[in-house]
Amino acid sequence: MRITSKVTRIGVLISILAAVLVPFVITESYHLHLVxxxxxxxxLAVSLNLLIGFIGELSLGHAxxxxxxxxxxxxxxxxxxxxxxxxxxIAIAAATLTGFLVGYPALxxxxxxxxxxxxxxxxxxxxxxxxxxxxxxxxMGLPGIKPPNPITIPGLFTIDFYDRxxxxxxxxxFTIISLGVVYRLVFSRVGRAFLAIRENDILAExxxxxxxxxxxxxxxxxxxxxxxxxxLHAHYILFISPVTFDxxxxxxxxxxxxxxxxxxILGPILGALLLTLLPEVLRAIAExxxxxxxAILVFTIVFMPNGIVGTIKGKLGLLPAxxxx
Amino acid sequence: MxxxxxxxxxxxxxxxxxxxxxxxxxxxxxxxIIGPNGAGKTTLFNLITGLLPCDHGHIxxxxxxxxxxxxxxxxxxxIIRTFQTTKIFSHITVLESVTIGRHLRTKxxxxxxxxxxxxxxxxxxxxxxxxxxxxxxxxxxxxxxxxCDNLPYGDQRKQGIAIALAAEPTLLLLDEPANGMxxxxxxxxxxxxxxxxERGVTVVLVEHDMNVVMNISDRILVLDFGTKIAEGTPAExxxxxxxxxxxxxEDLT
Amino acid sequence: MNGLVAGSIYALTAxxxxxxxxxxxxxxxxxxxxxxxxxxxxxxxxxxxxxxxLGAMVFAFLAVGIIGIVIEKLSFxxxxxxxxxxxxxxxxxxxxxxxxxxLLIWGPDPRKIPSPFADKVIEFWGISITEQRLxxxxxxxxxxxxxxxxxxxxxxGKCMRATAQEPEGAALIGIDIxxxxxxxxxxxxxxxxxxxxxxGGVFFVTPTMGIAPVLKAFIVVIVGxxxxxxxxxxxxxxxxxxxxxxxxxxxxxxxxxxxxxILILVMLFKPSGLFGKAES
Numbered sequence: 001m002r003i004t005s006k007v008t009r010i011g012v013l014i015s016i017l018a019a020v021l022v023p024f025v026i027t028e029s030y031h032l033h034l035v036x037x038x039x040x041x042x043x044l045a046v047s048l049n050l051l052i053g054f055i056g057e058l059s060l061g062h063a064x065x066x067x068x069x070x071x072x073x074x075x076x077x078x079x080x081x082x083x084x085x086x087x088x089x090i091a092i093a094a095a096t097l098t099g100f101l102v103g104y105p106a107l108x109x110x111x112x113x114x115x116x117x118x119x120x121x122x123x124x125x126x127x128x129x130x131x132x133x134x135x136x137x138x139x140m141g142l143p144g145i146k147p148p149n150p151i152t153i154p155g156l157f158t159i160d161f162y163d164r165x166x167x168x169x170x171x172x173x174f175t176i177i178s179l180g181v182v183y184r185l186v187f188s189r190v191g192r193a194f195l196a197i198r199e200n201d202i203l204a205e206x207x208x209x210x211x212x213x214x215x216x217x218x219x220x221x222x223x224x225x226x227x228x229x230x231x232l233h234a235h236y237i238l239f240i241s242p243v244t245f246d247x248x249x250x251x252x253x254x255x256x257x258x259x260x261x262x263x264x265i266l267g268p269i270l271g272a273l274l275l276t277l278l279p280e281v282l283r284a285i286a287e288x289x290x291x292x293x294x295a296i297l298v299f300t301i302v303f304m305p306n307g308i309v310g311t312i313k314g315k316l317g318l319l320p321a322x323x324x325x
Numbered sequence: 326m327x328x329x330x331x332x333x334x335x336x337x338x339x340x341x342x343x344x345x346x347x348x349x350x351x352x353x354x355x356x357x358i359i360g361p362n363g364a365g366k367t368t369l370f371n372l373i374t375g376l377l378p379c380d381h382g383h384i385x386x387x388x389x390x391x392x393x394x395x396x397x398x399x400x401x402x403x404i405i406r407t408f409q410t411t412k413i414f415s416h417i418t419v420l421e422s423v424t425i426g427r428h429l430r431t432k433x434x435x436x437x438x439x440x441x442x443x444x445x446x447x448x449x450x451x452x453x454x455x456x457x458x459x460x461x462x463x464x465x466x467x468x469x470x471x472x473c474d475n476l477p478y479g480d481q482r483k484q485g486i487a488i489a490l491a492a493e494p495t496l497l498l499l500d501e502p503a504n505g506m507x508x509x510x511x512x513x514x515x516x517x518x519x520x521x522x523e524r525g526v527t528v529v530l531v532e533h534d535m536n537v538v539m540n541i542s543d544r545i546l547v548l549d550f551g552t553k554i555a556e557g558t559p560a561e562x563x564x565x566x567x568x569x570x571x572x573x574x575e576d577l578t
Numbered sequence: 579m580n581g582l583v584a585g586s587i588y589a590l591t592a593x594x595x596x597x598x599x600x601x602x603x604x605x606x607x608x609x610x611x612x613x614x615x616x617x618x619x620x621x622x623x624x625x626x627x628x629x630x631x632l633g634a635m636v637f638a639f640l641a642v643g644i645i646g647i648v649i650e651k652l653s654f655x656x657x658x659x660x661x662x663x664x665x666x667x668x669x670x671x672x673x674x675x676x677x678x679x680x681l682l683i684w685g686p687d688p689r690k691i692p693s694p695f696a697d698k699v700i701e702f703w704g705i706s707i708t709e710q711r712l713x714x715x716x717x718x719x720x721x722x723x724x725x726x727x728x729x730x731x732x733x734x735g736k737c738m739r740a741t742a743q744e745p746e747g748a749a750l751i752g753i754d755i756x757x758x759x760x761x762x763x764x765x766x767x768x769x770x771x772x773x774x775x776x777x778g779g780v781f782f783v784t785p786t787m788g789i790a791p792v793l794k795a796f797i798v799v800i801v802g803x804x805x806x807x808x809x810x811x812x813x814x815x816x817x818x819x820x821x822x823x824x825x826x827x828x829x830x831x832x833x834x835x836x837x838x839x840i841l842i843l844v845m846l847f848k849p850s851g852l853f854g855k856a857e858s
Binding site: 052056057058060105106108109111112113115116117120121123124251254258287288290291293294295296297298300301302305 | 605652653656657660661662663664666667668670671672673674675676677678679681682796800838839841842845846
């Protein structure tokens with residue numbers, strides 16, 4: 001039994017419709033906030049999955065690009081007075097460029113060597129942000145970031161982004177775009193090249209796949225998307241500090257991908273949902289949270305290496321385009 | 326002459342795997358490379374396809390010196406190989422992995438894929454059609470939706486060949502294709518190799534199964550300890566005393 | 579002198595790591611946590627059970643080794659045949675789990691292991707050093723000698739070396755790979771635990787004490803050569819001495835960044851390190 005693209009298309013339409021209606025259903029401001037954060041994490045998780053699930057490499061530095069996007073956009077709007085609508089793209093460009101610069105040499109390495117390199121890089125970025133106090137105010141963080149400039153449609157109305165609901169639609173928009181990008185990338189010749197590299201990179205190379213080229217492509221795109229998430233974060237929470245973009249955050253996103261199911265598109269979405277909502281539910285036992293996370297990671301790999309979505313897909317006998325055993 | 330190796334050498338620590346080998350592959354022929362284990366046959370394949378760098382010597386393909394080129398460049402020029410340790414794309418279906426094999430012959434990149442251009446959609450359709458045709462050629466149509474992992478061993482070896490064929494090679498290098506096959510499968514393999522040659526592909530085999538070697542080869546090359554010790558038609562090789570010595574009385578008929 | 583002390587710790591920790599990589603092809607992100615557990619167990623045995631320091635260290639050494647064996651059996655063995663990414667992820671998960679479990683159980687406050695050697699100072703050759711620090715060096719040397727004997731002369735040691743060189747060949751000639759892996763992992767963890775115990779006597783014991791040393795140990799292992807025992811030991815001492823020498827000149831935050839920078843450079847240009855075995 002295969003999911004036909006017709007079923008997928010209907011599913012997507014329904015999801016988008018539901019998403020559009022959300023702010024009318026979820027009226028409690030804090031709950032809407034959670035949904036907004038979930039969307040930001042979805043962008044992070046889905047982009048990291050390009051690396052973990054589709055190229056097959058583990059990056060432990062994804063949060064660094066998240067941070068680069070956030071700080072770039074924040075600083076440009078605050079210090080240079082540039083509008084968010086421009087700084088957003090500059091931030092994405094900065095993250096993408098850094099992604100390319102890091103990926104180009106780093107992707108010569110594989111597996112644990114690559115993972116450690118990304119970890120080291122992530123730490124270097126955090127240390128730099130922390131110590132360039134003149135620019136970034138270091139560990140104290142940057143408060144007073146402004147939300148995106150209001151959009152005025154003359155004669156009609158103005159969208160003011162201090163309103164959480166307005167922001168919701170903004171984030172939803174970008175999340176849909178991100179998901180669309182990933183979807184189109186995965187289900188294409190490029191996506192197949194990714195798969196080939198993941199499954200057997202020597203064989204891929206032997207049939208003419210330029211493995212280095214595609215690895216760098218995946219890494220660069222993923223970094224750019226993380227930068228997008230960062231810029232959105234900065235102009236939503238209105239305060240950023242190096243602590244949000246550290247190794248723990250990188251690991252957090254890795255968890256989302258793994259628990260949800262790497263190698264699928266729904267997986268990271270589910271993972272982001274779970275790991276954004278779970279801390280809320282576990283609020284009472286917040287101190288146990290990381291212990292539980294660690295244990296969950298070990299358990300998931302040992303018993304459910306395809307994550308939740310992957311395992312369900314396996315059990316339903318669906319033959320996905322990308323699935324681990 | 327399609328491919329020529331001139332004086333190629335490959336050294337590993339304490340061992341010379343390939344020692345000053347000069348060989349020639351002619352267009353449209355089926356050439357077998359034989360020799361005892363460790364004679365350097367697979368290493369030679371690795372050198373030709375760029376998976377290992379030559380320590381000395383040159384490899385000329387269609388008049389172009391391809392020594393030192395990266396593997397994917399060599400593949401792009403038409404040299405495709407299969408592997409002794411069965412390499413396939415495990416966790417996807419047979420059809421999907423053959424589709425991947427079409428990578429070289431298609432070209433949609435990042436932009437085309439993101440924007441789903443007409444070109445791209447047309448190419449996708451063609452790719453699937455070509456992949457289906459390859460499976461038909463290999464008699465694997467019935468198994469097209471199987472996960473590659475779930476294939477029996479002999480089919481996995483066939484799968485490797487299917488993926489290689491999808492890349493439309495000019496020169497196909499098969500590394501021990503008959504490995505682990507039963508007699509019936511071996512006969513099918515020989516038919517397949519002949520069919521492949523009929524399509525205009527030059528085939529070079531590394532093989533231990535003398536039945537296969539003697540029956541389908543136009544020429545045979547014999548390696549021992551990294552050196553070429555004999556070269557000729559099956560009849561000539563069968564009579565060659567050096568070869569017989571090397572195989573110590575193994576049945577060459 | 580302090581460089582030798584730091585070097586000893588790095589050498590011990592790096593040794594365990596490199597062994598696990600050389601023999602089992604495992605990169606153990608949780609290595610620092612075994613280091614930390616060694617320190618905590620020593621503390622527990624000393625303080626709660628009243629066992630004298632040296633004895634506590636021995637027990638801690640064994641305890642960490644046993645935990646290592648159990649973890650190998652339960653977490654690493656089942657995924658041995660799956661993709662290497664999974665091993666990475668499991669060790670990452672273990673690291674997070676163990677760190678935070680310790681945080682929960684013992685809290686973040688640093689403790690000090692009461693050691694009878696702590697305050698006595700010895701002087702010789704114009705150098706003065708606390709007995710505790712001297713102990714670190716002495717114990718390390720003893721452990722290294724014992725380890726050398728073990729890996730070179732005992733049957734298990736030979737099996738381990740064979741497996742490191744030729745994993746498939748070793749299985750074919752009848753070596754029990756499962757047991758070799760158990761012992762390797764247990765021994766590697768125990769060594770890390772020993773390092774932690776020693777440090778606990780000199781500095782403090784905290785749940786996050788394993789993070790920095792293990793990153794440094796990684797640097798040592800990668801620079802000295804993944805899987806190379808002499809590389810790990812030599813590299814460990816080298817790093818320890820260099821660090822102490824350089825610390826006078828550079829602020830520590832940037833020193834860490836520099837260490838990472840070196841790591842990246844070495845990985846890019848010579849990933850098999852100076853002595854090591856290349857990745858297969």
